[in-house]
Each structure stands twice: as structure tokens, then as C-alpha cells.
Amino acid sequence: MAVVWPVFQVYPPVHQIWPTILVVVGSLVVVTPFTEPKYYAKSDWQPAATDGGPNDLDGDELLVLTFVATGASRYSDLIEALGVDGTQVNDVVETLEREGLVRRRGYRGRGMFDLALTDAGNRALAEHDPADLVEVDGEYVTATALDVLELLGESESGHDTGEIAEELGLRTTEVTAHLRVLERKGYLTTSGVLFANYRLSGAGESGYKRFVGATRQEAGVTAE
Known part of the structure; x- marks a missing residue:
């Protein structure tokens, strides 16, 4: 005990540090109103x-x-x-x-x-x-999203985010953003635990056909 006691003496008593605590807290209270984010x-x-x-x-x-x-x-x-x-x-x-x-x-x-x-x-x-935007009946998708739908439509087993990014030569985060939007539209189904595997849903298949048909019609190309 005689050895340990002096070690604890290096820490000041609470009554000596409370003024410092008050200064720090007061500074936060004063500064916060002036550091709020914009509108x-x-x-x-x-x-x-x-x-x-x-x-x-x-x-x-x-x-x-x-x-x-x-x-x-x-x-x-x-x-x-x-x-x-x-x-x-x-x-x-x-x-x-x-x-x-x-x-x-x-x-x-x-x-x-x-x-x-x-x-x-x-x-x-x-x-x-x-140029990157396709519209059908007031609904929009990007050309990149159409590429994602086409890739998934050609695969029976589906793809995860990394595979889609590699196939299309895109950033993984960019693919993730498009997948989120397509999933909210109900165009995708997911499975898997560690890595989500994406497939086209029934709505995704019909939606893809609508948008591809619109782009072909706009370009004057007749579907086979």
C-alpha cells in the first residue's frame, strides 16, 4: 500500500479540476449554436x-x-x-x-x-x-441501370455487387447505388447471407422489356 499510494497522488482531486470541466462544457454550449449545419x-x-x-x-x-x-x-x-x-x-x-x-x-x-x-x-x-436517362410512362432509369438489368437477366444464378461491377467496369459503390434504386422499384430479388446475390424479379423482367423497347423505338430499331 505504501508503494501504490504515491502513484495515485499524481491525479488531482476532483475539487481542483472541476473549474476546467466547467470551462470545457461551457465552451461547447456557446460554440454549438454557431456550428450548426446549414439549412x-x-x-x-x-x-x-x-x-x-x-x-x-x-x-x-x-x-x-x-x-x-x-x-x-x-x-x-x-x-x-x-x-x-x-x-x-x-x-x-x-x-x-x-x-x-x-x-x-x-x-x-x-x-x-x-x-x-x-x-x-x-x-x-x-x-x-x-443521354444517360431513359423514360417510359413517367418512370426513369439510367442507361447504367439497364445494363445491370440486362446482365442479371442473362444469368440464371444471379450476381453479387462485385461481380456486376467487374462485368460492367464500374465502381462497386456506383453499382450499389443503382442496385438500391432498382430494389426499391421491386425489380430485384436478393438471397445470400454474407454477400447479397441479385436476380431479376417478375417486375424487373417486364420493366426491362419496357425500357429496352422504348430505347429501340426511339432509335428506330425494330425488335426481333
């Missing part, structure tokens, strides 16, 4: 009045509009699909929302929203007519 973390934020958005969109803004149109309504979808960090996605979405092209819905907590196009956003998308 996108607030459930009561309202977009500024606009004339429906400008016609000029940069590349990132058009990509976000394109992916949101297909059903990529979550930030994680956009981050993975675009291969950028959350700050970049936030900046683009903030710009689009202030221009009246997208809106946030389904507030689920601090910074957690789903995204949807406004009427102005749909008009802007139609004006720009992205």
Missing part, C-alpha cells in the same frame, strides 16, 4: 421564392437531377453514384433546392431527408434531356 439539417427550412429555376445547369447539378429522377432519393445513393463526398452533394442539393428544382421530404432527423424533383425540376430535366 438542410432543419426540418422547418423553406426554400426561397424562385421563378422555377434557371435553364443553365452544371454537370454535377444535372447528374443529381438525373439520379433523383430515377428514384435515388437518399444522400447515400447520390454519394455512392457520383463518387463524391457528402459535402459536395449537400452543396449541389442546396443549390438545386434554392432554385426550386428539388425538394426535401420525409424529414427523419438531423440532416436526414428524401429528395424529389419539383415540377420545375422535371421541366429542367426534359429541357436538358440527359
Whole structure:
């Protein structure tokens, strides 16, 4: 005991350190209001009045509009699909929302929203007519998503995310984003424990045929 006791003496008594604790806690209380995220973390934020958005969109803004149109309504979808960090996605979405092209819905907590196009956003998308976007009866998919559906349709056993990425020469995260959207549409079924194995559902098969038929018709190609 005589040996251990001096070791404990190096720690100051509580009554000597409580002023430091108060200073740290007080600093957090004072600083927090000034470090809150921008408007996108607030459930009561309202977009500024606009004339429906400008016609000029940069590349990132058009990509976000394109992916949101297909059903990529979550930030994680956009981050993975675009291969950028959350700050970049936030900046683009903030710009689009202030221009009246997208809106946030389904507030689920601090910074957690789903995204949807406004009427102005749909008009802007139609004006720009992205080459990577296919539309049938108001439903959109990307050309990459069609490639995923085609690959899965050719396989009886299905594929996991890594196999799809390798076959199509895409980033795994990009494939993951497309798979999530297609799964929400009901186009895919999954199985497996460690690695999800994807196959086309009945809805996926019919959806793929509809979109392929539309692209062939637009290109003036007659289906065999």
C-alpha cells in the first residue's frame, strides 16, 4: 500500500479540476449554436421564392437531377453514384433546392431527408434531356441501370455487387447505388447471407422489356 499510494497522488482531486470541466462544457454550449449545419439539417427550412429555376445547369447539378429522377432519393445513393463526398452533394442539393428544382421530404432527423424533383425540376430535366436517362410512362432509369438489368437477366444464378461491377467496369459503390434504386422499384430479388446475390424479379423482367423497347423505338430499331 505504501508503494501504490504515491502513484495515485499524481491525479488531482476532483475539487481542483472541476473549474476546467466547467470551462470545457461551457465552451461547447456557446460554440454549438454557431456550428450548426446549414439549412438542410432543419426540418422547418423553406426554400426561397424562385421563378422555377434557371435553364443553365452544371454537370454535377444535372447528374443529381438525373439520379433523383430515377428514384435515388437518399444522400447515400447520390454519394455512392457520383463518387463524391457528402459535402459536395449537400452543396449541389442546396443549390438545386434554392432554385426550386428539388425538394426535401420525409424529414427523419438531423440532416436526414428524401429528395424529389419539383415540377420545375422535371421541366429542367426534359429541357436538358440527359443521354444517360431513359423514360417510359413517367418512370426513369439510367442507361447504367439497364445494363445491370440486362446482365442479371442473362444469368440464371444471379450476381453479387462485385461481380456486376467487374462485368460492367464500374465502381462497386456506383453499382450499389443503382442496385438500391432498382430494389426499391421491386425489380430485384436478393438471397445470400454474407454477400447479397441479385436476380431479376417478375417486375424487373417486364420493366426491362419496357425500357429496352422504348430505347429501340426511339432509335428506330425494330425488335426481333
